[in-house]
Amino acid sequence: xxxxxxxxxxxxxxNTGKSTLFNTLTGLRQHTGNWPGKTVLxxxxxxxxxxxxxxxxxxxxxxxxxxxxxxxxxARNYILFEKPDVTVVVIDATxxxxxxxxxxxxxxxxxRVIVCVNLIDEAKRKGIHINEEKxxxxxxxxxxxxxARNKTGINTLLDQMNKMCLGAIETKPYQIQYNDxxxxxxxxLIPKIQNVLGTHLPLRWIALRILDGDTSLIEELKLHLSxxxxxxxxxxxNSVQPGCH
Numbered sequence: 001x002x003x004x005x006x007x008x009x010x011x012x013x014x015n016t017g018k019s020t021l022f023n024t025l026t027g028l029r030q031h032t033g034n035w036p037g038k039t040v041l042x043x044x045x046x047x048x049x050x051x052x053x054x055x056x057x058x059x060x061x062x063x064x065x066x067x068x069x070x071x072x073x074x075a076r077n078y079i080l081f082e083k084p085d086v087t088v089v090v091i092d093a094t095x096x097x098x099x100x101x102x103x104x105x106x107x108x109x110x111x112r113v114i115v116c117v118n119l120i121d122e123a124k125r126k127g128i129h130i131n132e133e134k135x136x137x138x139x140x141x142x143x144x145x146x147x148a149r150n151k152t153g154i155n156t157l158l159d160q161m162n163k164m165c166l167g168a169i170e171t172k173p174y175q176i177q178y179n180d181x182x183x184x185x186x187x188x189l190i191p192k193i194q195n196v197l198g199t200h201l202p203l204r205w206i207a208l209r210i211l212d213g214d215t216s217l218i219e220e221l222k223l224h225l226s227x228x229x230x231x232x233x234x235x236x237x238n239s240v241q242p243g244c245h
Contacts, residue, residue, distance in 0.1 A: 005053040006165040007082070011075060011106055012090035013099050014061035017118040019043070021090055021148035022058040025158075030056075035074050042074075049158050052165065057084065065105050067216035076217075079109050080201065081224050085165045088157070090116045093123035093130055093145070103139070107173035108205040113141045114160055121147040140172040175204070185211060197225060 008025075012018040022030070026045025035042045043058040059078060060071035067073045079087055089106055091099035096117070107113050117130055136143040142160045146153035163169045177183065189207040197206070209217045 004165075005055060006085040006161075008054055008056045008161060009059055009078060009082075009084035009087045010056060010090060011059045011079070011087055011102065012061060013063055013092070013102055016061070016090045016092045016099060017148045018061060018090040019058055021088075021116070021118065021146070022056060024148050024151060024154060025054075025056055038070050038074055040070050040074050050162050052162060054161070054165075062102065064102060065109070066212075067214055073216060073220075076109075077220055079106060081220075083110070084112070086112050086114060086161050088114045088116050088161065090118050090148075093117045093119045094126055094128060096130065104174065104176060107139070107141065108175065108208070109202045111141075111171045111173050112164060113171065113173060114157070114164065115139060115141055115143045116157060117143060117145045118148050120145045120152065121150055139174050142169060142171070182211070197221070 010018050010022055022043060022045065026047055029047060030043060030045030032041060032043045034040065040060050045056050045058075047054050047056070057078065059075040062069070062072045062075050065072055065076040065079070067076060078084070087106055087110055089103040091103060103113070103115055115135070117132065117135075120130070123130065130145060132143040132145050142164070144153060144157045144160055146157055148154070160169065164171075178186070186204060186207045189210065190203045193203050193206050193210075197203070206217070206221075
């Protein structure tokens with residue numbers, strides 16, 4: 001029997017236990033190298049679950065996807081261009097507010113997201129309780145509480161990943177709404193981006209990055225896509241507002 005193969009990206013801030021989860025999922029079935037053209041470590045592994053094959057990419061730990069470092073560019077480019085079947089955002093249960101910043105950024109890029117609240121054993125010791133059902137309702141994506149170190153909640157996470165890969169879970173990720181002026185600029189820019197790039201990339205997110213003057217993203221779009229001149233013109237013809245996002 002031929003197994004279906006799905007790709008899972010693990011994203012998260014440093015020190016959230018993301019690599020521990022990677023090791024828990026893949027065991028010894030993993031290998032490391034460098035990302036092409038980068039000195040950033042790439043870790044990849046695989047496992048089987050419910051008669052399906054899963055390839056897991058452990059993305060570099062980052063606090064944002066705003067291309068301020070090589071790690072951020074690698075994580076951003078993988079989610080944007082490789083389009084993993086599921087992106088699992090690993091967050092620290094003891095620092096939920098700080099960690100959700102990255103989750104919200106990723107939810108602007110893809111709707112195939114599971115928020116994985118790790119370190120729940122440490123949160124319990126500190127008297128922190130997280131209502132995952134309420135959080136999932138607010139975020140519009142599945143939320144699973146785990147302890148990767150103790151292997152608590154791993155089966156629930158595997159089940160959610162499998163269901164999302166098979167199309168059995170619909171999501172409606174929470175989208176940050178900005179002031180009226182910025183929202184108007186975003187809405188005016190989206191059709192222009194669509195004319196150049198089509199509909200297979202997250203148009204609202206790209207609009208935000210262009211308005212924020214993200215030159216690194218423009219270069220990556222030119223590198224990965226046809227219509228390089230059109231991409232450059234798109235960036236140059238729209239007012240750049242550093243720090244708007």
